[in-house]
């Protein structure tokens with residue numbers, strides 16, 4: 034049988050790969066023999082994450098400290114990947130922020146920051162890596178991490194986030210159309226609630242950890258049919274699908290992984 038889900042030897046950029054969903058994906062990719070660039074704002078955590086991954090003794094991991102909201106982040110990250118690993122096969126646009134602030138209390142600067150990271154950063158990263166894919170002439174894969182909020186608001190206070198994630202879904206489709214002639218496939222994963230460093234922090238200002246925990250328990254009870262949060266590793270499987278031969282005829286597509294959240 035053809036190894037449909039083989040990712041060994043692939044060179045992969047994962048934005049926000051130092052923790053949470055990004056790290057969960059990185060772990061499975063390195064375990065599968067891929068080489069990963071952990072492009073992350075948090076240099077210290079990215080260093081520690083790379084050390085942990087390299088100890089697996091399979092693929093290689095290198096940390097790269099970068100703010101994906103900066104205009105040259107994409108070209109710099111692509112350069113590092115090519116310099117260290119020789120080429121790029123897969124880009125996983127995972128870095129994202131989700132401050133829970135109702136729009137009526139949100140400053141223009143806060144709104145801009147959410148859009149700069151979640152949308153503009155993802156777009157410019159895709160453009161820079163897309164240029165490399167065209168140069169390399171061997172196709173490529175871009176996997177965006179959207180959210181169930183790309184389709185439906187999950188809670189109050191996420192107007193900026195939901196705007197960015199809705200736009201990322203439409204960008205995925207549009208860019209898939211543009212890049213298809215170059216055999217570059219662009220798809221999106223739409224996670225529901227996943228237990229990460231990010232979701233373990235209180236999302237809203239002024240909420241203490243105790244209140245945040247109670248809110249989370251209520252959210253799970255009311256909203257998630259499978260009765261629990263997902264784990265980062267449960268998103269990794271979809272990333273492997275979109276990065277491998279198993280999805281050779283799939284582009285502009287989305288996959289919801291939400292424990293049934295959107296059914297409620």
Ligand SMILES: NC(=O)c1ccc[n+]([C@@H]2O[C@H](COP(=O)([O-])OP(=O)(O)OC[C@H]3O[C@@H](n4cnc5c(N)ncnc54)[C@H](O)[C@@H]3O)[C@@H](O)[C@H]2O)c1
Pocket residue numbers: 048049050051052053054055072073074075099100101102127128129130131150178179180181223224225226227228229230231232
């Ligand atoms: N956790 C969830 O429930 C959930 C649900 C749906 C979608 N998502 C999406 O999944 C992605 C990851 O979420 P998570 O919960 O793992 O987050 P997290 O906060 O646990 O981790 C995010 C990582 O991204 C990095 N990062 C943040 N801003 C960055 C920037 N400007 N440049 C480079 N790196 C940056 C952080 O340092 C961190 O390592 C996000 O796009 C998020 O919107 C998460």
